[in-house]
Amino acid sequence: MNIHAAVLHAAGEPFVIETLELEPPRDGEVLVKIAAAGICHSDWHLVTGDTKHPFPVVPGHEGAGVVQAVGAGVTDLQPGDHVILNWAPSCGHCFYCLHDRPSLCETYVGPLWAGTMLDGSTRFSREGRPYYHFSALGCFAEAVVVPRPCCVPVAADVPLTVAALVGCAVTTGVGAALNTAAIRPGSTVAVFGAGGVGLSIIMAAQLAGAGQIIAVDKAAAKAQIARDCGATAFLTPGPGLIEEIRARSGGRGADYVFEAIGIPAVQEQCLAAVRPGGLVVLVGVSAMGSATNLPGAILTRQEKTVTGSYYGSANTARDFPRFLELYRRGRLDLDRLVSQTYRLHEINQAYADMLAGANARGVILFD
Ligand SMILES: [Zn+2]
Ligand SMILES: [Zn+2]
Numbered sequence: 001m002n003i004h005a006a007v008l009h010a011a012g013e014p015f016v017i018e019t020l021e022l023e024p025p026r027d028g029e030v031l032v033k034i035a036a037a038g039i040c041h042s043d044w045h046l047v048t049g050d051t052k053h054p055f056p057v058v059p060g061h062e063g064a065g066v067v068q069a070v071g072a073g074v075t076d077l078q079p080g081d082h083v084i085l086n087w088a089p090s091c092g093h094c095f096y097c098l099h100d101r102p103s104l105c106e107t108y109v110g111p112l113w114a115g116t117m118l119d120g121s122t123r124f125s126r127e128g129r130p131y132y133h134f135s136a137l138g139c140f141a142e143a144v145v146v147p148r149p150c151c152v153p154v155a156a157d158v159p160l161t162v163a164a165l166v167g168c169a170v171t172t173g174v175g176a177a178l179n180t181a182a183i184r185p186g187s188t189v190a191v192f193g194a195g196g197v198g199l200s201i202i203m204a205a206q207l208a209g210a211g212q213i214i215a216v217d218k219a220a221a222k223a224q225i226a227r228d229c230g231a232t233a234f235l236t237p238g239p240g241l242i243e244e245i246r247a248r249s250g251g252r253g254a255d256y257v258f259e260a261i262g263i264p265a266v267q268e269q270c271l272a273a274v275r276p277g278g279l280v281v282l283v284g285v286s287a288m289g290s291a292t293n294l295p296g297a298i299l300t301r302q303e304k305t306v307t308g309s310y311y312g313s314a315n316t317a318r319d320f321p322r323f324l325e326l327y328r329r330g331r332l333d334l335d336r337l338v339s340q341t342y343r344l345h346e347i348n349q350a351y352a353d354m355l356a357g358a359n360a361r362g363v364i365l366f367d
Contacts, residue, residue: 005058005124005141006347007131011049015140015347020058020131023123025071025145032083032146035160037139038062038196039342039350039362040168041262042285046134047351050287054115057132058124061087062168063139064160065366067151074148082154084167086316087135088112089149103311108147112136118147139164140347142366152320161341161363162327162334165196166320168311169361170334173200173260174323175312176283177208181256185209188249190273191231193260194222195354196337196361197283199229201258203332206230214245214254219357228336237269245273253278262286268293276302283309337361 003022006015025031043059045051067081077083089112090102097105111118115132123145124131124138131138138144154163173196177183189205191198194217205213206229215222215231223234235244246253253275259267262284270280271294286292294306312319326332339360342350350362 001143003142004344005131005138006060006344007056007058008046009056011047013047015351017345018126020124020126020141022141022143022145023125025069025074025123026117026119027072028074028148029071029117029123029145030067030074030077030083030148030151031069031143032065032085032151033068033143034063034065034139034141034366036064036164036366037364038164038168039354039359039364041195041354042168043134043140044351044354045285045287052288053113053134054132057115057134058138058141059134060140061085061135061137062164063137064154064163064167068143077148077151077153082156082158082160082163083151084154084163084320085137085139085146086150086152086320087137087168088311088316089136089147091149100315101313102315103313108136108149117145140344140364142344152316154320154324158324158327159335161338161365163324164363165334165337165361166323169196169337170200170323170332171312171314171316171319172283172309173197173312174204174332175314175319176258176281176309177201177204179313179319180307180309181258181279181281183208183210183256186211187255188212188214190214190216190245190254190257191260192216192258192266192270193284194219194226195260198258198260199225199337199360201260201283202226202229202231207326207331212248214248216241217357222357225336225339225360229333242269242272249275252276255279256281258283260284264290264292271298271304271306274304276304278304280304280306281309282306338363341365
């Protein structure tokens with residue numbers, strides 16, 4: 001079948017809309033018609049070159065849609081099922097899968113970064129030339145073929161815009177707060193970056209019973225949405241930022257500090273903002289090859305812990321439904337995150353708006 005997709009041909013170039021051929025699903029694969037795809041910073045890393053990837057590539061890794069067809073061997077999904085796409089498929093039997101760390105799956109890590117399906121080939125092509133899938137997906141397209149483990153079924157009454165966000169920003173943020181950090185009630189939390197991921201951390205911190213939640217973002221326009229999501233204070237970066245966070249936490253620093261941007265200098269500030277014995281969680285993806293200076297003298301003497309959180313340390317088959325149940329019960333107000341919608345041909349504008357800090361989350365809607 002022919003589909004429209006937003007394609008990147010090289011780093012530094014804009015997205016272009018092209019008509020591609022999409023092969024039917026092979027053994028163990030699923031054809032999904034995309035309903036909604038979120039505008040996430042991780043796709044932008046392909047544009048800047050901070051993430052290395054084969055070109056041409058169809059980006060888009062935060063999506064939800066409706067199953068159209070299944071390949072041989074897929075017995076537990078049928079046409080018409082609504083699914084959230086998981087960008088970290090897992091095999092269920094490798095070392096990491098068996099140790100409850102499916103987002104680190106060894107079976108899929110190679111194909112994921114090669115931009116292919118598990119068999120090393122792509123389902124997108126144009127005139128015989130392969131077009132690569134970002135993260136086994138490529139949801140900036142009207143339809144995609146993905147490995148079965150990328151599909152997490154969702155009830156048909158969940159809006160597919162919200163479902164798409166659960167596929168990346170929500171799970172990354174809520175998972176960082178509830179899975180990775182396991183925030184304790186009454187604690188003080190600081191969150192650097194109030195985009196879709198940072199706002200999800202803020203919502204989950206409130207859900208976990210945090211006492212104070214201090215949001216930090218350079219875009220002052222984020223103050224209202226941050227407060228609406230549960231922040232008790234909103235600060236913009238400046239010379240007195242760390243002192244201000246300490247002043248609000250008994251002079252010691254916050255119990256938990258989350259970095260939801262991916263900038264080494266900000267990661268270093270997070271270490272300064274956390275109290276002795278506290279936890280820094282690095283959630284934002286930083287550029288490949290970048291380095292962060294986290295002084296051992298302070299880590300040791302002050303027993304500060306720094307940890308990474310990838311995809312919210314989630315088991316997506318368990319956590320997508322878990323987080324949607326919290327949404328259903330009004331405990332996570334995920335509708336609030338969708339601040340602007342676009343059509344596929346408006347994707348370059350959608351990314352310009354993301355970079356300007358205009359949106360909680362922008363979402364591309366398909367027919
Ligand atoms: Zn993402
Ligand atoms: Zn595995």
